[in-house]
Amino acid sequence: MEYRRFGKTGKYISAVTLGGMRFKHGWDEPREEIPKDTLEECIDSVKMAFDAGINNIETAWGYVKSESVYGQVLNNELAIPRNSYYLMTKGNPLTADEMRKMVEKQLKALKTDYFDFYGWHGINNEKLFNESCKTGGAVEELLRMKEEQIIKHVGFSTHAPLEVITKSIETGLFEFINLHYYYFNQRNMPAVKLASKKDMGVFIISPNDKGGHLFNAPQKVKEATLPLTPIQWNARFCLHNKEVHTLTFGITQKAHFNEMRGIFPTAWNSSEQKTKQILDSFTNTDKYANYEGYDLQNDPSGINIPVVLRLRKLWKCYNMEDFGKYRYNLFQEKDHWLPGKFATDENIAKIDFSKVPETIPLKKMLTETHQALFVPKK
DSSP states (O other): OOEEEOGGGOOEEESEEEEOSOOTTTTOSOTTOOOHHHHHHHHHHHHHHHHTTOOEEEOOGGGTTHHHHHHHIIIIISOOOGGGSEEEEEEOOSBHHHHHHHHHHHHHHHTOSOEEEEEEEOOOSHHHHHHHHSTTBHHHHHHHHHHTTSEEEEEEEOOOOHHHHHHHHHTSOOSEEEEOOBTTBOTTHHHHHHHHHTTOEEEEOOTTTTTTOGGGOOHHHHHHHTTSOHHHHHHHHHHTSTTOOEEEEOOOSHHHHHHHHTTOSOOOOHHHHHHHHHHHHGGGGSTTTTOOOGGGTTOTTOBOHHHHHHHHHHHHHHOOHHHHHHHHTTOBTTOSSSBOBOOOHHHHTTOOGGGSOTTOOHHHHHHHHHHHHOOOOO
């Protein structure tokens, strides 16, 4: 394991964080009731994580059972000294009063009297940025709890467009950021650099799942990353950038931990660079693959055009059709985690094509992507 200074927090955390989003039955209510197999899975995961040198655990109110099962495992089942690991959780009430009430519930669930890291969960658009960061709002209350030593360090997580992320960083309110950045989605690199300039901790969300379902990568990608697995190579891609401090892994099995060990040391030598060149070359198979469409991200059609085009590139150039279907069918018009309408003929007709270069057949590109990736609900 490697350890990195988590920005201005001054804490040295493991380059891999144990995530808490994917335990068995983890999303089932009621959150306080922990099934036997959920408890056993968490016990095994925590034991293996600590044996592997992981010293940072991440969870959230929104992960339903996660906080309660961690609280039971860390304190009752394994009785691990609280000062031997770091604990990060998250929540997203919009008022100061509700923010404090949630933190109090989370302290109880996790059976602790303080959090090392607390992130406002999901500054995903301009409206949420304004609401969470306003004077007298939820983030201000988190900072008040920091003064009270209930929370040691305040940060935020985000799935937002780059412009909202940079605006959130520029407030100076936060000590760390949780965001998406990996080989198959490098859009947020400017945010990583800005966070580093502000000496913020940089935490990468879900590199193995949202980073491309790398645990189920297509053969084309597997062969390109040899002798490493796609998970190992992508982790080295992220971590060879010293501005990145930790990656969250939702790992629950011994095989997962064995694969994780193969990431280290996080070397970036000629072999890793050659793999990148091979992967980069795959975009040559589609002449439109590098058109990203970010000028159209607030298009009146409601289609999330940049994300649809990214999924198209992964499908066309990397054979990542299954991942494309997984992400494309999560679009929800009124959802701020992955907002967007489907690229139907009706919605495509509403696009402002005046912003589209004449050489880009955008209508055809969106139509073929919808036809390939859309799965009707049964």
